[in-house]
Amino acid sequence: MSESKRKTFTTAKKAKVALEAIRNEKTVNQIAQEHNVHPTQVNLWKKELLERAAELFETKRGPKPVDAQSDPDRLFAKIGQLNMELDWLKKKSGINL
Numbered sequence: 224m225s226e227s228k229r230k231t232f233t234t235a236k237k238a239k240v241a242l243e244a245i246r247n248e249k250t251v252n253q254i255a256q257e258h259n260v261h262p263t264q265v266n267l268w269k270k271e272l273l274e275r276a277a278e279l280f281e282t283k284r285g286p287k288p289v290d291a292q293s294d295p296d297r298l299f300a301k302i303g304q305l306n307m308e309l310d311w312l313k314k315k316s317g318i319n320l
Contacts, residue, residue, distance in 0.1 A: 241272040
């Protein structure tokens with residue numbers, strides 16, 4: 224018996240299909256047939272695009288503020304954790320480097 228894999232679509236493809244559905248130039252069935260997706264999936268992508276479109280304009284433009292204190296502290300903590308794991312693995316394997 225052959226196993227069929229699910230199709231995965233890129234976000235760009237989903238957006239393109241959803242925008243076509245919003246334009247109403249073609250029927251949902253025509254769009255679905257052109258892009259090899261189920262008509263229900265076209266409607267779901269269209270609905271999600273319409274619901275989340277406002278989120279694009281909620282944030283102000285410009286770079287996001289970076290908290291200078293938390294970033295280096297987090298990185299140093301990660302370095303310490305990795306060093307401890309490396310030491311433990313060396314001890315367990317018996318390798319002396």
